[in-house]
Amino acid sequence: MEECELCGKKISDVYVVEIDGVELGVCAGCARGKKVIRTNAKKPEDKSIIVRRNTPKEEAELIENFGEAIRNAREGMELSLPVLAEMLNEKESHLRHIEQQKTMPSAELTKKLEKFLNIKLTVESKEETGFSTKSKADRASLGEFIKPKG
Numbered sequence: 001m002e003e004c005e006l007c008g009k010k011i012s013d014v015y016v017v018e019i020d021g022v023e024l025g026v027c028a029g030c031a032r033g034k035k036v037i038r039t040n041a042k043k044p045e046d047k048s049i050i051v052r053r054n055t056p057k058e059e060a061e062l063i064e065n066f067g068e069a070i071r072n073a074r075e076g077m078e079l080s081l082p083v084l085a086e087m088l089n090e091k092e093s094h095l096r097h098i099e100q101q102k103t104m105p106s107a108e109l110t111k112k113l114e115k116f117l118n119i120k121l122t123v124e125s126k127e128e129t130g131f132s133t134k135s136k137a138d139r140a141s142l143g144e145f146i147k148p149k150g
């Protein structure tokens with residue numbers, strides 16, 4: 001059991017807050033309103049909240065040619081399939097099937113591949129709000145203002 005560094009209360013959930021650039025382990029009460037850097041507090045278990053597992057956006061969508069992207073990146077790094085398989089702790093046959101797009105990598109493996117090969121395999125679902133932010137330079141060319149004499 002630790003003690004709150006501010007009020008001395010015995011605490012099991014320590015909130016590490018930053019106060020004047022100093023990190024202090026404090027209780028939840030003292031952490032309130034402070035900048036919490038980290039905590040070992042368990043997430044509040046509210047049994048009334050039912051976690052919906054079938055949310056549509058749970059899994060990121062893979063790009064169309066993910067297999068090709070993986071192979072290109074791998075070959076760019078001059079890695080053979082067995083070597084990459086070993087590095088990622090995956091079966092070579094599994095990776096081959098992924099490169100051939102016969103199978104989809106798991107979300108976890110997708111992340112590993114992205115990180116390891118430094119590529120993007122998922123489609124970012126950008127929220128289209130219909131609010132265009134493109135800063136197209138709509139400069140009217142000078143020629144439009146100078147009418148040719150004729």
Ligand SMILES: [Zn+2]
Pocket residue numbers: 004005006007008009026027028029030031
């Ligand atoms: Zn406290």
